[in-house]
Amino acid sequence: MAEPRHFIDLWRLAPSDLRAILDDARARKAARKGWPQGRVDADAPGAERTLAMIFQKNSTRTRFSFDAAMRQLGGDVIISTAADMQLGRGETVADTAMVLSRMVDAVMIRANSHDDVEEFARVASVPVINGLTDRSHPCQILANFLTIEERFGSIDGKVLAWVGDGNNVCSSFIHAAAAFNFELRIAAPAAYGPNAVDLARTAERQGRVEVTDDPRAAVAGADAVITDTWVSMGDTDHDARLAALGPYQVDAGLMALAAPHAIFMHDLPAHRGEEVTAEVFDGPRSTVWDEAENRIHAQKSVLAWCFDRLGKV
Numbered sequence: 001m002a003e004p005r006h007f008i009d010l011w012r013l014a015p016s017d018l019r020a021i022l023d024d025a026r027a028r029k030a031a032r033k034g035w036p037q038g039r040v041d042a043d044a045p046g047a048e049r050t051l052a053m054i055f056q057k058n059s060t061r062t063r064f065s066f067d068a069a070m071r072q073l074g075g076d077v078i079i080s081t082a083a084d085m086q087l088g089r090g091e092t093v094a095d096t097a098m099v100l101s102r103m104v105d106a107v108m109i110r111a112n113s114h115d116d117v118e119e120f121a122r123v124a125s126v127p128v129i130n131g132l133t134d135r136s137h138p139c140q141i142l143a144n145f146l147t148i149e150e151r152f153g154s155i156d157g158k159v160l161a162w163v164g165d166g167n168n169v170c171s172s173f174i175h176a177a178a179a180f181n182f183e184l185r186i187a188a189p190a191a192y193g194p195n196a197v198d199l200a201r202t203a204e205r206q207g208r209v210e211v212t213d214d215p216r217a218a219v220a221g222a223d224a225v226i227t228d229t230w231v232s233m234g235d236t237d238h239d240a241r242l243a244a245l246g247p248y249q250v251d252a253g254l255m256a257l258a259a260p261h262a263i264f265m266h267d268l269p270a271h272r273g274e275e276v277t278a279e280v281f282d283g284p285r286s287t288v289w290d291e292a293e294n295r296i297h298a299q300k301s302v303l304a305w306c307f308d309r310l311g312k313v
């Protein structure tokens with residue numbers, strides 16, 4: 001049997017596959033413009049397929065977008081929190097993977113520990129999708145790229161400035177820099193800088209990533225200014241984070257240093273008055289609602305790729 005097509009981290013995928021997923025997402029979104037949300041795409045690449053979703057952490061966008069995505073692909077979903085499963089009482093990740101592989105066609109997991117998702121994928125005989133871990137959030141980045149390409153035509157040659165915590169979402173941008181032709185500038189305080197292993201891997205693959213502690217330098221002339229919450233799920237040092245990250249707030253003054261056409265992006269949920277001012281978040285350069293909607297479109301193509309049905313039905 002062919003190896004399952006896991007979607008765990010962007011650096012593990014061939015750049016050509018990532019490009020095919022993004023192109024499919026753009027075409028699929030255009031083809032259903034004006035349709036009701038529940039109508040199934042003409043080619044129904046999820047037909048006769050069931051996706052299981054396991055949530056160990058809270059979620060709004062990931063939960064609803066994957067559910068809506070499977071419906072639009074003509075498939076079905078089963079959703080559970082990890083706490084409601086025997087996982088929550090100590091059944092192993094590996095045994096859970098064995099069982100679900102006999103019952104569904106793919107599994108999406110939002111987990112506290114990245115290692116658990118890797119372990120699940122090692123054992124599963126069906127595709128496993130990372131719906132966010134402590135270390136990465138690959139689905140989110142595809143939604144960002146779809147949004148950027150809708151605005152600018154292509155990601156090629158663009159400058160993306162990440163300002164704030166060098167967290168899991170930041171790591172997935174670093175992973176993407178090895179696969180796509182763009183420049184990533186990260187401005188973060190030393191205590192909350194990006195993952196060194198991710199930086200080294202992307203550098204080895206000639207990805208263009210620069211790290212600074214100066215948000216103004218990172219944003220200068222950028223095409224997109226991107227941030228995320230300063231306190232991610234599972235972080236316990238709330239006060240220290242707010243103190244260290246205060247100078248990294250995205251406000252109108254910082255946005256003024258970016259390119260005149262620059263957009264503001266945020267994966268959500270947002271905290272107005274912390275990582276971004278309300279003026280910027282709710283302002284005309286903000287693309288946050290497109291970015292949230294694009295979770296559905298990007299993930300439909302991830303699912304179609306996992307089912308090996310991209311462009312085949």
Ligand code: CP
Binds near residue numbers: 059132
């Ligand atoms: N951006 C994102 O993944 O949102 P949720 O935590 O609501 O799924």
Ligand code: NVA
Binds near residue numbers: 167169268
């Ligand atoms: N960095 C955030 C992203 C939420 C979608 C977190 O992990 O909580």
